[in-house]
Amino acid sequence: MGIFNSRGVKPAHRKHTDNQKAVRLENVASVTIPMRQHIGAPCTPTVKVGDVVAVGQVIGDTEAFMSAPIHASVSGTVSKIAEIRLANGEKVSAVTIKSDGEMRLYEGVEKPQYNSVEEFLKCVRSSGLVGLGGAGFPTHVKLKVPQGKVDTLVINAAECEPYITTDNRECIDNTADVIDGVELVCKVLDIKSAVIGVEDNKPQAINALRTEISNRKSNIVVKALKSKYPQGAEKVLIHSATGRVVPMGGLPMDAGCIVMNVASVAFLARYMRTGKPLVTRTVTVDGSAIANPNNFRVPIGAFMQDVVNAAGGFVKEPKKIILGGPMMGNSVSSLDYVITKTNNALLAFDEKDAKPKKETACIRCGRCVSVCPMKLMPASLEKYQRCGDAEGLENGAVLNCIECGCCSFTCPAGRQLVQSIRLGKTIVRTAQAERKKKEEAKG
Ligand code: SF4
Ligand code: SF4
Secondary structure (H helix, E strand, C coil): CCCCCCCCCCCCCCCCCCCCEEECCCCCCCEEECCCCCCCCCCECCCCCCCCEEEEEEEECCCCCCCCCCEEEEEEEEEEEEECCCCCCEEEEEEEECCCCCEEECCCCCCCCCCCCHHHHHHHCCCEECCCCCCCEEEEHHCCCCCCCECCCEEEECCCCCCCCHHHHHHCCCCHHHHHHHHHHHHHCCEEEEEEEECCCCCHHHHHHHHHHHHHHHCEEEEEEEEEECCHHHHHHHHHHHHCCCCCCCCCCCEEEEEEEEHHHHHHHHHHHCCCCCCCCEEEEEECCCCCCCCEEEECCCCCHHHHHHHHCEECCCCCEEEEECCCEEEEECCCCCCCCCEEEEECHHHHHHHHCCCCCCCCCCCHHCCCCCCHHHHHHHHHHHHHCHHHHHCHHHCCCCCCHHHHCCCCCCCCHHHHHHHHHHHHHHHHHHHHHHHHHHH
8 A cells, every 4th residue: 555656547637616616406396315325224214105304304214333314305295115226226215205395494403412422423323424425434433433543533635536526615615614523523532633635636625724724723734635546545545644554454543543524524513513414415517418517515315317407407418427426436327316425426428428448358468457556456356257266356355446446447458347346346245155154054
């Protein structure tokens, strides 16, 4: 990991919406809110068809620790509870609410109170917050660290994926919330220092944060990072922002760090002030097929079609639609999917931009190896996946792949390396599960 600066790739930034403050999207006819939008156990609906709900009311929850509650994002009537498919292919139960157009706030929404770390973490859980950068890791779980294990809070404002500008806007438009959130987490968890990592192609965000910090005489550091993908990947960011290395297979806390996305930390500050849970998120809508690219503040569960309509619809026929960024997002075949807590972008491309590279035989150039931030050998992993070689994949540390897409991006032969590696991970996980079963049967 120590040599990341010589690794990674430099895709064109294409941050066309950099100067566009998020516009609120409220007039949706209905929302369909999935019961799992996070890593961990799905929630069970706590409402039934016909119930009248208000914004911020819990509509799904679970006893499981690794999870986060789900709240209504519009006021109205529950019209359906059924299984839907998410953009990543996963099937989940979802609650549909027909909006009454009033966006009434739930009367139970009130400023959270806490007197201990334990109570603070309960409040964080109640907010429904999960990593807004895309990972969806429940924040109350992330912040539960053994005392004395963490001395640095690292804030991820790198936003290295092309097109996406939501974190940049968070830094510019909600600067005080960002710094409030950082100070809050450091104070409650007794963390001594904080670094906000921002790529150096976002000077306005860097200036706004530094000005706010100096006005408060705070000791938070804003570090301008080289604009290079995947600068925002957790382990890469820790190294770039602090110089520390997370051991292979280890967690950020093994390097004394907690990493939070900048939008997550700003949300937390607002939640602790108001008690309004996570019911919206900012989404960048862009790409050559979109009429008016912009940033939108979208109710969770809104349909992609409503979001595209808000951006003026399509100006050209879309040949490729992606929920998320071009490097790590999921390609979808229609606009029938919904926005979840982890979706930061919706991109649509015309024929010219959607054309895939022609796939030809590997020429053993080694470029995929030289750009991999995890020091893996993507071409070999692809070969092992094609042969179904679980041992080769496991020995090649396929599970360490962060699916950043640098290898596919750089491959002159157009090999679909990330897709093969994802399948390779499934082969390894299946083999590991079978091994475990056999061992358990042996007693
Ligand atoms: S970059 Fe592509 S062509 Fe070059 S070694 Fe890797 S898979 Fe083969
Ligand atoms: S192998 Fe995984 S971590 Fe390495 S470049 Fe490819 S996608 Fe990224």
